[in-house]
Amino acid sequence: MDGEELTEQETALYDRQIRVWGAGAQRRLSKSHVLVSGIKGTVAEFCKNIVLAGVGSVTLLDDRLVTEEAFNANFLILPDENAYAGKTVAEICCDSLKEFNPMVHVSIEKGDLSTLGVDFFEKFDVVIIGYSSRATKKAVNEKCRKLKKRVAFYTVDCRGSCGEIFVDLQNYNYTKKKLDETVECELTFPSFEEAVSVPWKPIPRRTAKLYFAMRVIERFEETEGRKPGECSLFDLPGVLKLKKELCEGNSVSENHIPDSLLERLVSGNTEFPPACAIIGGILGQEVIKVISGKGEPLKNFFYFDAEDGKGVIEDISQ
């Protein structure tokens, strides 16, 4: 037994989930600290899930001012102009999340994710990057990897009815139940940069097309100097041109990535709330799994597409 016991209040509140993951896992959850940035629909769902689960603290980072666009799929923002005027997304979401579970410490930090120093990330066990550019994701991932302690790193993006989760746990040990035995297992994760620059040719053909499509969009936004998610149908010709180049560069056929999928991704600038709920749910589950150290974690990409309804794990490493 590690640490102190759960209080009577905690046991009563968390009764149903302790029956799923045990009191030890619940204690570990209550001591964990999670950093969350980019609070759109999917990340709002994720925040709700881990606050309900009873993590120790959640720190929110999102300096965007609240506008009508922000509460599209985000139920943490009430559409009351008097209440949100002049406030940031993080401030408003913080107030809502506090209500969900008084036992979780919810707070905000200000600043630009890409310029925060390595030390900043030391305080956290889990870092979630929602809706950021490839460069920011890469920078934060590298900072987390420089720390002595292991910080679980996740990125999440949702475009229309599609979504992607990336996971980097560096070297991760976990226990798995096999029949009646408990076996120790170890996984080695590639960094974000490594995982997104794997050559396409050797990747098995049945791999989710979304992996490749997301790389095209990511690259398009980077070269065009767009903010993440700032694409529209007008950009489709440019995106298709880039796809052609990338496919040629990787010596794979152009059919490798269906045009229709890219079309859906560029036009999907409003979030699809059911997809947010699903991807935010999977991400919540993964984070809980990793904090509690129970069960095999997702390695290293997860894709959901509401079009075919599949939720698929892809392991993409060198």
Added chain:
Amino acid sequence: MAALQQQSAIKGAKVLMVGAGGIGCELLKTLALSGFEDIHIIDMDTIEVSNLNRQFLFRRSHVGQSKAKVARDAVLRFRPNINIRSYHANVKNPEFDVDFFKQFDVVLNGLDNLDARRHVNRLCLAAEVPLVESGTTGFLGQVTVHIKGKTECYECQTKPAPKTYPVCTITSTPTKFVHCIVWAKDLLFAKLFGDKNQDNDLNVRSNNSASSSKETEDVFERSEDEDIEQYGRKIYDHVFGSNIEAALSNEETWKNRKRPRPIYSKDVLPESLDQQNGSTQNCSVTDGDSVVSAMPSLGLKNPQELWGLTQNSLVFIEALKLFFAKRKKEIGHLTFDKDDQLAVEFVTAAANIRAESFEIPLHSLFEAKGIAGNIVHAVATTNAIIAGLIVIEAIKVLKKDEDKYRMTYCLEHPSRKMLLMPIEPYEPNPACYVCSETPLGLEINTRKSKLRDLVDRIVKAKLGMNLPLIMHGASLLYEVGDDLDDIMVANYNANLEKVLSELPSPIVNGSILTVEDLQQELSCKINVKHREEFDEEKEPEGMVLSGWTPSPATNGESASTSNNEIPVDVTESSSGSETASKKRRLSEIEPCNHKKETENVESEDDDIMEIENPMIVSKKIRVE
């Protein structure tokens, strides 16, 4: 534009949600965010503390209030301009009839029990409204689409029968902790604090019938002036001591079994408990409600702690004392309730002492409560995922995107890389008595069984009818309803007590009965076959309904259209022609082994996948 068309389908839709619990809260939120503007929600439950870890629309201050109403108010805060109507009521109430259901474009279930699910299934079939059904337990979940004539109905596949235990396992030869729990809850607790007129198999019949049943009955009677502690010790010695001795005298029983050890209070407890500050005066006070509990006065705090034999024995005596000292009025009409702290303490202690006798590992109060109360394992994330999948299917239904309907499993561990696994819906089962007209077969002793047995054990318990009517040819044998006159009621009551072959229109071998439920607009035919004998252990109901139950060997879902048991096979496109013969069993894809008590997954709580009626365990046990 597809997107615009989708938005207008959503905006114009009128949706009924049944259930505002774990799935319901998530579903209402996701529906509102997705642009639904006319949502009706029915739930009879009120909010409890143990809901708050996942039913995120509720706060501590809402405990005790209507789930449907609080959920509505909470969602209106972030979507003030939509119409949500809440009903704090049972979906089985007569006001929710076929006409009520007809006003909706789609019905979405987030229910917690088989009974209500079957009822809603029938109303949706009768009203010809599409139904999206769902369930979760732990990290597992599923969503299915049911459309009359196009996909299977909720009852096309028989549901796994609830786990029942042979009577003798419970009364004499327990081998698992759950057997001790069933004994403590359904026999001992019921005997001491429940209805005295109920049959009870608590006493072991020994071979040398020295102890007449009259004599043993007296053990449980407490005379007015009898000291409560003395009485408690007497009960203790009887059920854990002499009853075990009596059982040991049946040598035959123990030939191939480990012999249990009788336990007497004097060997475990001190002479007098008074110095143990066993104060029946002070009871713990939590959250302003006074909760009678044996634990505080014994210095026990942690419900997850494992108590030894002595601690269990102390809890047993103290809990029993408290029932007599603090809750005397309730004695004689108590039934076990998982939220009744003292009852849980008593049952935990009794089950553990019995487990000790039989060398079965002991369990904590927390674990025992889960087993005794059939508490479901529930987490927020699974409910959120399932709610998202429900909305995706609901939108397809509204757009009449028939080719795209899917049933989806949410798995804990990936199967072929998938955590969310969609498969094509099954076609209706042509042998389903609910959505097709296939008659059922009933083997019954028509010269012994009464009409009441048929009504209770078959029509209500198995066919799930709420307001049944039974006809034999042109003769009406039984019906219920508010509009019946006294003479009719008297007539039907008289019929209930009659043996089938002696009814005004005798039911004999070869009779064909028509059974209907007017509220559910369900009608089915039953072919009666007379049979003289039934196996008491295997067929405790004394009747066998066919075309309804799967073979007793299978305890998962079974596709009755086929004998092949093919596990789910999902290839890139599973558009094979044999979909209806595919067998899908979640347990085969994914062993669900969160907890040792998977064998009794019934629950009255929410968020459960395949639910059964927990009452059946106690009903069955009485038969012998």
